[in-house]
Amino acid sequence: MARLNLLEETRFEKLPVTIFENPKVASIKVANRIADLIRKKQSENAPAVLGLATGATPVGVYAELVRMHKEEGLSFKNVITFNLDEYYPMQPDADQSYVSFMNKQLFDHVDIDRNNINIPDGTLKLEDIPAFCLNYEKKIAEVGGLDIQVLGIGRTGHIGFNEPGSAPNSGTRLVTLDDLTRKDAARDFGGKSFVPTKAITMGIGTIFHAREIILMAWNGKKAPILKKAVEGEMSGEVPATYLQMSDNVEFVVDVEAASLLTRFDTPWLVKDCVWEEMLTRKAVIWLANTLGKPVLKLTEDDYNNHGMAQLAIEKGPVYNINIHIFNKLQHTITGWPGGKPNADDSQRPERAEPSTKRVLIFSPHPDDDVISMGGTFIRLVDQQHDVHVAYQTSGNTAVWDDDALRFVEFNIDFAKKMGLDAAPTETMYEDMRSFLEVKKPNQIDTKEIQTVKGLIRKGEAIAGARYCGLEDDHIHFMALPFYESGKSQKNPVTSEDVRRTIELLQQVKPHQVFAAGDFEDPHGTHIVCFNIILDALTELRKTEAWAQDCWLWMYRGAWHEFETHEIEMAVPLSPQEVERKKYAIFKHQSQKDRAVFPGDDEREFWKRAEDRNRETARRYDELGLAEYEAMEAFVRWKF
Structure with missing residues (x-):
């Protein structure tokens, strides 16, 4: 009976899907399967042939394999590996190369024979690629084929770099990358313009010959494409759907990646x-x-x-x-996001008392506050609440190099006009220009450039908060240490990040905290910042009464909006308030017109925010509720 129930629940799914609570647990399970294969092949005095993937998805698997090597003696001496793909052109020592990735994540930490490592060569001459690809296929065949092929899935549905339009019988070859794939890689390269347009990849036909195929997917960003791959019709538009033809495939996913499958959605x-x-x-x-x-x-x-x-x-x-x-x-729906004074609050999203609340708005980047909840921000100030805003990071990686130079040029000209000594700044400026002229994609800026970029964003944040009605002593810059690495890959969170957050919370003692709950942020900063706030409040709630009465509201808007059924507070905005919000966003001039890391949404931030707020109002209207110009939506965190 249980088996019949499961079959009924999964009847829309066209291949096996195993769901785990989180990526860590899933990664350990996959690593154990690979380790079991390696040990089995060792007992047979035979090689274990692995097809390996790159990107964020398999990192946990490789980390567990390294742990097993160091702590349990798992040997890789009988392992032969073939990587799925490599950018073209690409030097193997570049930070973005898959050679560098595999060395960092796995090969440098285990006892594998370097002669047994095979990765597509991004340095080949164009005319030499076809012969290389044929030889790559031949080498796989000569060692008996792939025992296990590990895959991720791109948001275009690509496996390896087999983009939409790939044939199910395709072999190893040079391909052109989809624009969305290049956007997703932009953070690693310091901008989409630096991402190669081509790659060498194993074909879908090559992948199919593996005796076991494991496709992994984590987090809600992958949920839409995972649903298409698992439940959709087979199509070249979603190459991963071709895996439905394999009897040897299993999708290993976490709860969030599975969230749009019919049995959950x-x-x-x-x-x-x-x-x-x-x-x-x-x-x-x-x-x-x-x-x-x-x-x-x-x-x-x-x-x-x-x-x-x-x-x-x-x-x-x-x-x-x-x-x-x-x-x-x-x-x-409420026009009183801080609670309506002297009103029955039994059916309202916020408490009526205290009538004047202390409010702390956390903004991961220096513009998330006004982009995601600028209308509510202004409303809270207008309704006389004691509002503070805290910018958790400097956002200094998201400023164009020429903007940094322009601001230093202004400083030099200003000093000269005022009769001040501009020589030290001119020397620094020449050093900055010399560095930027030879700067490599995604290379870490000098400390001086990082400082200038951070000050640009700080000045814009102050202008935006002042426009919303705040005095300077209510504007806080936290510069959380995890972010200040100067590169897209951030440092691990430490107790210092949490300590600074606890210190600010104790200073303000807010009745309300607003924090970014937009975990689809492609840079990952939002969820890191949210977890820091959560850790801080959880710690404070153990001992401090005010923290136990503090409500935590999550906002979205920069990347995605809450689903209608999730919304617990919807703040309607008038046409005039929509304009005021837009002007607050305009204060962030370095992010206007063309952001450094826009994600896959080409609209300017003010436009995407305005469109999303209007869409939220439209959804309420279509359900039969009052018609508003726009709405900002919030969900309350349950401790």
């Missing part, structure tokens, strides 16, 4: 559900959106015809369900 379509409040809200909103109807117009037939008959029977009549969900949505 719309479980009522495949099984009976326990209809708790959040699932009911999600299902009713889904039904309304699917049918293009307001919530109050949904009928019993609508429920019965769309997998929700069980809900109608258990919680019905359906009109009562509709009214209940409509009221819940209505109660999320």
Whole structure:
């Protein structure tokens, strides 16, 4: 019976998917499978032939293999490896090369014979690549083929660098990279313009010949493409769907990557559900959106015809369900994000008392505050709350080099105009120009350049916060140490990051904290900053009464918005407030027109924020609620 239930739940899935609580647990399981193969082959006096992947996904697997080598004596002397791909052109000693990546993550730490390592050569002459690719295939065949092929999946659906349009029988070859793939790699190269346009990759046909294929995917960024790969029709538009033809494949994913699979996203379509409040809200909103109807117009037939008959029977009549969900949505809307004084707050998202609250807005980068919640920021100040803003990082890696030079040039000219000694600044300026003329992609800036870039963003943040109505003593710059590495790869979080956060929280003693809950941030800074805040508040809640009464609200908007069923506070913005928010964002001039790291959204930050806020309001309107110009959305963290 249990087996039948599982088959029913997974009937939309066209290949095996194993789901783990988090990437660490999953990575250890995959590493153990590889280690078991290596040991088995050693007992047979035979080589273990591994197909290896690069990128963030397999890092945990390699770390566990290194641990097993150092602590358990796992030997790699019988291991032969073939990497999936390499950028072209690419020097092997470049930081971005997959040779460097594999050495850093695995090969430098184990006892593998270097002659057994095979990675596509990014230094070849163009005319020599076809022969190299044929020989790569021949070498794989000569050692008996791949025992295990480890894969990640790109957001285009690529496996290896087999981009959309790749044939299922393709072999190792030179390919052109998709624009989205190059955008995703931009952070590693210091900008998309520095990312190679081509790569050498194993083909899908090559991958298919492996005796075992393990595709791994972590976090919500991979959820949309994972759903297509697992549940979609086979298509060259999503090359990973070709794995549906293999009998030897398994997808190993974490909970977040699996979140859009039917059995998790719309479980009522495949099984009976326990209809708790959040699932009911999600299902009713889904039904309304699917049918293009307001919530109050949904009928019993609508429920019965769309997998929700069980809900109608258990919680019905359906009109009562509709009214209940409509009221819940209505109660999320408030023009008083700090609570409405002298009002019944039993149906409001925030407490009425104290009527004047101390508010601390944390901003991971120096512009996330106004981009994601600028309207609410201004509203809180206008409603006389004691608002503070804290910029957690300098954001100095996201300033163009020519902007840094321009600001130093201004400083030199200003000094001369004022009769001040500009010579030291001129010397520094010449050193900066000399460095930037030979600077390599993603090379760490000099300390002077880092300082200038940080000051640019600091000045913009101050201008934005002042525009929102803050005095300077309510604007805080934390410069958390984890960020200040001068490079895209940040330092590990330490107790110092948490200590500085605790210190600021103790200084302000806020009733409300707002923090970025936009964990789809492609740079990873948002979730790191959020976890630091969470650690600090968790520690303070053990001993300090004010911290136990402090509510933590998460905002989004820079990258994605909350789903409608998740929203617990929706702050409507008038047309005039939308304009005020836009002007606050405009204070961040270095991020306007063309951001250094825009992600895969080419719109300017003010435009993407404005569009998302209007989209949130439109979604509420289509569900039958009041029509507003725009809305900012928040979810309360439950400790």
